[in-house]
Amino acid sequence: MANYEMRKFVVPEFIFGAGARHRVGDYARHFSARRVLIVSDPGVIAAGWLKEVQDDLEKVGIPWVVFQALTPNPKDHEVMAGALLYAREHCDVIVAVGGGSVVDCAKGIGIVHSNRCDITAFEGVDRVNIPGPPLICIPTTAGAAADVSQFCIICNTPGRYKMAIISKSMVPDVSLVDPETTLTMNPYLTACTGLDALTHAIEAYVSTASSPIVDLHALAAIKLLWHNIETAVSQPTLMPARENMVLGSLQAGIAFSNASLGAVHALAHPLGGYLDLPHGECNALLLEHVIRFNAATAPERYQQIAEAMGIDPRGLSPREMVGRITDAILARRTRLGVLGSLETRGVRAADIPELASHAVKDACLVTNPRRATINDIKVIYGEAL
Ligand SMILES: NC(=O)c1ccc[n+]([C@@H]2O[C@H](COP(=O)([O-])OP(=O)(O)OC[C@H]3O[C@@H](n4cnc5c(N)ncnc54)[C@H](O)[C@@H]3O)[C@@H](O)[C@H]2O)c1
Numbered sequence: 347m348a349n350y351e352m353r354k355f356v357v358p359e360f361i362f363g364a365g366a367r368h369r370v371g372d373y374a375r376h377f378s379a380r381r382v383l384i385v386s387d388p389g390v391i392a393a394g395w396l397k398e399v400q401d402d403l404e405k406v407g408i409p410w411v412v413f414q415a416l417t418p419n420p421k422d423h424e425v426m427a428g429a430l431l432y433a434r435e436h437c438d439v440i441v442a443v444g445g446g447s448v449v450d451c452a453k454g455i456g457i458v459h460s461n462r463c464d465i466t467a468f469e470g471v472d473r474v475n476i477p478g479p480p481l482i483c484i485p486t487t488a489g490a491a492a493d494v495s496q497f498c499i500i501c502n503t504p505g506r507y508k509m510a511i512i513s514k515s516m517v518p519d520v521s522l523v524d525p526e527t528t529l530t531m532n533p534y535l536t537a538c539t540g541l542d543a544l545t546h547a548i549e550a551y552v553s554t555a556s557s558p559i560v561d562l563h564a565l566a567a568i569k570l571l572w573h574n575i576e577t578a579v580s581q582p583t584l585m586p587a588r589e590n591m592v593l594g595s596l597q598a599g600i601a602f603s604n605a606s607l608g609a610v611h612a613l614a615h616p617l618g619g620y621l622d623l624p625h626g627e628c629n630a631l632l633l634e635h636v637i638r639f640n641a642a643t644a645p646e647r648y649q650q651i652a653e654a655m656g657i658d659p660r661g662l663s664p665r666e667m668v669g670r671i672t673d674a675i676l677a678r679r680t681r682l683g684v685l686g687s688l689e690t691r692g693v694r695a696a697d698i699p700e701l702a703s704h705a706v707k708d709a710c711l712v713t714n715p716r717r718a719t720i721n722d723i724k725v726i727y728g729e730a731l
Pocket residue numbers: 387388389390391393417418419420444445446447448450486487489490491492493495496497498499527528529530531532535539542618625626
């Protein structure tokens with residue numbers, strides 16, 4: 347009997363390091379771009395990152411059109427509007443400059459264009475028939491890691507929930523992972539996106555689809571993110587902490603893209619769609635409750651997580667160890683300014699049945715280490731209220 351189950355591992359080409367963003371012209375040329383659709387959003391544009399990309403494309407003589415009419419938790423109709431612009435302007439390559447919302451919208455635009463159908467047609471696993479055009483990503487948050495993942499998360503506005511589109515076709519062609527782009531994130535955005543990345547690493551590590559290669563990246567990510575997030579928030583211009591957060595987020599992304607996620611994300615997605623709350627904030631408010639629900643199912647995995655967080659597990663019972671992890675997470679998010687609970691974000695007890703009806707169908711729930719029924723999900727939402 348083999349020790350390891352057979353697993354596939356997919357990562358895109360990426361360049362990591364300060365200045366990586368300036369390779370965009372070379373890559374656009376490499377893909378023989380004749381006209382690029384640059385997808386970005388108003389916050390990223392105000393921070394100055396779009397202008398640089400436009401300059402870099404101009405230097406290699408490649409014309410561009412900008413699509414920026416998108417919002418955090420990108421909406422189905424925003425993707426469709428972007429696809430219309432892509433077709434109308436006869437673009438042939440997409441460059442995404444922004445956080446997870448921009449990258450996901452860019453992924454959506456690509457597959458809507460190549461398959462000529464509505465974005466809602468792709469919801470679920472392996473539903474993309476024809477891959478999109480070449481996609482070059484320049485991520486500007488240390489969080490979502492959509493630039494390396496097989497996921498695309500788009501809000502279904504009539505249904506008020508977020509659809510997970512999961513497919514190998516969603517892996518971008520190249521990601522230019524440049525820590526300098528994160529220097530303009532404000533402290534609260536740094537905290538929320540960093541806690542999203544931490545959640546990715548934890549959920550990938552305890553996922554039922556984890557593997558030795560996933561484990562390596564997930565544990566390294568937990569260490570990097572846990573030990574650098576406070577400095578990145580309190581001293582936003584300090585490059586080493588920013589670099590470590592970006593590396594941690596990248597490794598967490600590589601891990602979750604291949605092992606998928608768990609109940610935190612399954613419960614966070616309906617919250618983002620229902621109330622348009624920031625994704626990282628939703629995860630941060632749910633994480634400790636899901637760990638409490640899961641821990642007894644995978645105690646040795648949570649022990650490794652505790653050690654990666656710097657908790658000495660010697661002499662602790664499994665129950666005490668879980669308590670130490672959840673206490674540390676709550677204390678940390680409080681220090682980072684992510685305060686309160688779901689109730690303080692406008693969630694009411696009466697909303698829970700509707701939220702749970704979406705969470706139970708979310709593709710991320712499949713790999714949660716403990717099977718969660720709709721009643722379990724309602725209880726977890728209730729505890730996080
Ligand atoms: N596809 C995936 O694998 C995946 C994984 C996790 C999360 N997500 C999705 O990604 C979205 C969240 O992405 P996010 O957390 O990266 O944030 P985001 O893209 O939603 O951006 C949040 C805000 O921050 C601003 N911003 C981004 N980068 C900035 C910078 N460098 N300086 C100043 N402002 C900046 C944006 O303009 C925006 O207003 C959610 O929709 C979530 O569901 C996708």
